[in-house]
Amino acid sequence: MSQSTPPAAADALPPPILRDVPAPAKINLFLHVVGRRADGYHLLQTVFRFVGLADTLHFRRRDDGVIRRVTPIPGVPEATCLTVNAALALRRATGCRLGVDIEVEKRIPAGGGLGGGSSDAASVLLALNRLWGTGLGRAELQRIALPLGADVPVFVFGQNAFAEGVGEALRAVRLAPQWYVVIQPNAHVPTEAAFRAQELTRDTNPVKISDFPGSVARHSSAAGEEKVQDNVVGPRASDGAATQALGLPEYSFLGSFGKNDLEPVVFSRFPMVALARLVATQALRRSGGDTRSTVRMSGSGACLFVECASEAQALALEAEIAATMRQSNSAKDAIRAVTVCQGLDGHPLQHWAA
Structure with a gap:
């Protein structure tokens, strides 16, 4: 169980229904495979950009501990659905005993490389962290997100990002309006x-990051010289x-x-x-x-x-x-x-x- 804020008491919980929770798609502006680990996982570099195409999720808290997806999704059994798995993962991490009914309005195509399932899973973590009163911070939610899938953490991270490794190393980048x-x-x-x-x-x-087009991040050295710094990053x-x-x-x-x-x-x-x-x-x-x-x-x-x-x-x-x-x-x-x-x-x- 997480050592952060314990689950809220029943009388301190928010209302039991949370509707119209967005789960946006992502686009990989580039995707480089730079290596492979001994365990077979690929080492990647990419820039994730969130876009306006989005799924919508609705939640109803349950007191009986049952977690279920109430919307049929063709080709995605409930037992292997990332939305259900995300809810189960959050409950395991926190010891919360509550359940939830999850409705999913799909707009992001499956098998399209747009991260629809991963985005849904991240929105589940963020929404249930509120609905269940589990009180986890972003870093804790990202740790729960990574085993669910390589793309899930960036949706919890919440910012357009330069990602490395297997998706766990994220650095915010500011992208031009497009x-x-x-x-x-x-x-x-x-x-x-x-x-x-x-x-x-x-x-x-x-x-x-200093290779990226459109702008160069420059910092002054102690000697007053302007130099380009490798991996000048945001948060x-x-x-x-x-x-x-x-x-x-x-x-x-x-x-x-x-x-x-x-x-x-x-x-x-x-x-x-x-x-x-x-x-x-x-x-x-x-x-x-x-x-x-x-x-x-x-x-x-x-x-x-x-x-x-x-x-x-x-x-x-x-x-x-x-x-x-x-x-x-x-x-x-x-x-x-x-x-x-x-x-x-x-x-x-x-x-x-x-």
Whole structure:
């Protein structure tokens, strides 16, 4: 049981119903596989950005200790659902004896590399920490989150972040305002299929925050010289301050910085994803948007995204892709859905934990 604040007494608990709790999607602006541990886990570097596409969760506290997901989710049995597992993990860590009914309104596509299940799990931890009165801090919630999945901690962290290791080393980054066109191919990519591939590149050279485009973090040395410092970072995982308040450099990834090392594997093994990228790339050229924009895959796929400098550019690209789908059966077969969403400055629940 955690040594932090003990569970609140029943008469001190908040009302038993908590509704409209958001669980936003994430996009990996780049994803580098830089090594592999002896236990088989891959060492990664990535920048996570939260976006406006989100699931919505509703909670009803139970006094009988039962934890259940009351919403059917196709292909996700309740026994293996991250939302249920997150609630169980929080209860094990705190000794809380309460239960909960969890409703999930899914909008984030499964198997898309957008972190939908991980985001749901993080929102469960943050919401039940309130609803059950368990009183854990952010760092404690992140420790509970990591065994649930490599992407879960960043959603608890609450800020756009540069992540390293297996997802546990998080550093806040401030990202320029951007819009995103998210393309969902007509394919489901199991994460294991991408990471277990023999042909996966696992030795990409590591990058530093000072390598990021758009801004350079500079500090004066004792001798009065201006020098670029490696890994000049914002708050660590235990800090909850908003990035804007810290005066962090603002980075823009509009363009071709970095890559997604999983793309060659996924494009070769899942032809619908490769075709969707081709359709989106051709539409991007015709749409007249920023010439620096590229089509990139998020996470292990299958979803693709294009970063745009304005909502108008994003909507123009969405319209061009839709027109292509009306004119081409192959494009229509390759792409299931296209969504325009705004990049967020931070997680909408970032102030729910300290």
